[in-house]
Amino acid sequence: MYYLLVNVGNDSSVITAIKDREQYLFDKGYTAIVGLRDMYSEAYLAFSHAIDNSVIARFFDEHNRIIQSMSRPSEIHFVFSIMEIEAWILSMFSLFAKLERIPN
Numbered sequence: 001m002y003y004l005l006v007n008v009g010n011d012s013s014v015i016t017a018i019k020d021r022e023q024y025l026f027d028k029g030y031t032a033i034v035g036l037r038d039m040y041s042e043a044y045l046a047f048s049h050a051i052d053n054s055v056i057a058r059f060f061d062e063h064n065r066i067i068q069s070m071s072r073p074s075e076i077h078f079v080f081s082i083m084e085i086e087a088w089i090l091s092m093f094s095l096f097a098k099l100e101r102i103p104n
Contacts, residue, residue, distance in 0.1 A: 004030070011041040015066050015078070022070050032075050035063075039080040056080075 004025075008017040014037040025033060039056065047055040063078045070076055 011037040012043055015063055018076060018078075019066060019070060022072070022076065026072060026075070032077065035076075035078045036081060037078075039082055 006017065006021075008014055014035045018033055018035050022033060039059065044055060044059070047058070059080065067073050067076050067078060
């Protein structure tokens with residue numbers, strides 16, 4: 001299994017980056033695309049400064065609508081993290097290499 005991690009540098013750019021690159025990635029042999037972004041972002045704060053299920057639902061609906069407009073929506077998945085730690089840990093690929101060398 002091969003995978004590609006791409007840091008697009010901005011939470012609001014993740015879905016756009018997927019849309020812009022989806023055909024290229026599928027043409028190169030990738031079988032799935034998974035987007036990850038922080039739910040609690042500047043765009044979220046424009047609607048609420050607390051956890052609000054209606055705002056979360058709005059984000060889900062908007063991203064799902066965009067994914068459904070893409071060429072292979074069943075192979076494109078989107079995950080929202082909370083408070084970003086999940087997203088930036090994934091971008092630290094060298095951390096996983098170091099952890100693999102730690103004896104049990």
